[in-house]
Amino acid sequence: MKVLVIGGGGREHSIAWKLSQSPQIKELYLIPGNGGTSEIGENVNISLNEIVEVADFAKEKKIDYTVVGPESPLVSGIVDEFEKRGLNIFGPSKNASIIEGSKVYAKRFMKKYEIPTAKFKVANTPEEAQSFIKQKIFNFPYVIKADGLAGGKGSIIVKSKEEAYKAVEDLMINQKFGSAGEKVVFEEFLKGVETSFMVFSDGKRGFPLVTSKDYKRLEDGDKGPNTGGMGAISPSPYVDYDLIKDIQRKIVMPTIYGMGQESRMFKGLLYPGLMLTEEGPKVLEYNCRFGDPETQAIMMRLKTDLLEIIDGVIHNTIKDINIEWSLEPSACVVLVSGGYPEKYEKGKEIYGLKRAKMIEGVQIFHAGTKKENGKYYTNGGRVLNICAMAPSLNKVMEKIYSAISFISFEGMRYRSDIGMEKK
Secondary structure, three states: OOOEEEOOOOHHHHHHHOOOOOOOEEEEEEEEEEEEEOHHEOOOOOOOHHHHHHHHHHHHHHOOOEOOHHHHHHHHHHHHHHHHHHOOOEEHHHHHHHHHHHHHHHHHHHHOOOOOOEEEEOOHHHHHHHHHHHHOOOOOOOOEEEEOOOOOOOEEOOOOHHHHHHHHHHHHHHOOHHHHOOEEEEEEEOOOOEOOOEEEEEEEOOEEEOOOEEEEEEOOOOOOEEEEEEEEOOOOOOHHHHHHHHHHHHHHHHHHHHHHOOOOOOEEEEEEEEEEEEEEEEEEEOOOOOOHHHHHHHHEEOOOOOHHHHHHOOOOHHHHHOEEEEOEEEEEEEEOOOOOOOOOOOEEOOOHHHHHHOOOOOOEEEOEEEEEEEEEEOOEEEEEEEEEOOOOHHHHHHHHHHHOOOOOOOOOOOOOOOOOOOO
């Protein structure tokens, strides 16, 4: 079989790595891929947002299955384009991807279907947003979110009027994230533990992946600006079997049911980001795709052939598959460029990868890298994902940080506290 993975980050490298273990796959392609993915498949230099061109390639190459990593092509309708041509593709339609593509839609959807989430108000103009600040609609701190896609960086916690006005100016007036900030959501600040919960959805039911927790803030102790993700552990130490049942009953099933009622049947990977509050789990936001970097940790633990699961979702047979997972914990630590998540330089040579990979149980997934003349260079904000699996989380982190000690590039940064919080 021929399989195509859309995307060029660590998430896509881990998905391609897991797919490459399937005995059914003879050819593996990535659009556009990265410096590391060229070791397991063929990188194809097409922009992942050139949906028609990507679909043309898949048709020409007679690709059997396509798996979409990032949210942007999903929200733009890549699934619809592929299905129009009779091509198998894993991911929700454009219609269903709105659940991530618009925070305003998602919040109103949750209110309609009584899915637990934070109280909120929508501002359609900068003037309306500024009036909300003057009216003190929520006590500080509260959250101001861009309506559209902002690469995981469009959610701003504000602790004062000055910070609130600055957030509105950045998002709505200066359009730091482009049209994503045309509308914003004001939201009460939820206290608790943040956790990720992903399910494979066939449009009727949700089949949970193993649990995970990601770390969004740049600096140790969950300080600094929001990022696309600085690391993850699996399983989440905060989620037990009873809580999984609770999340399924109060959040996952009402979401899948509600999307069906709205004529937006959700097939693919549904990922509600949750806050575990004293009142129970509440949805912070929805994602319509695999999490990054949670997927890197989770793929380490998946024992079942991923292609079999992908086929099961597409052809509605996933209910017949016994998805198996390793009981050993796993984790991922992200190495980022200096200056990330703001401006950063590219083209810094990466040293020590060969030595780091020699540590048993360690797997390195590339993200913002490129390979030239046998050498690896930085080519993005999040550069590398250092992952491992071992009998205990302490052993996992020991292996990961040991591997990191051999790796270097100019400006390299990472968090040193992943997996080390106490429950």
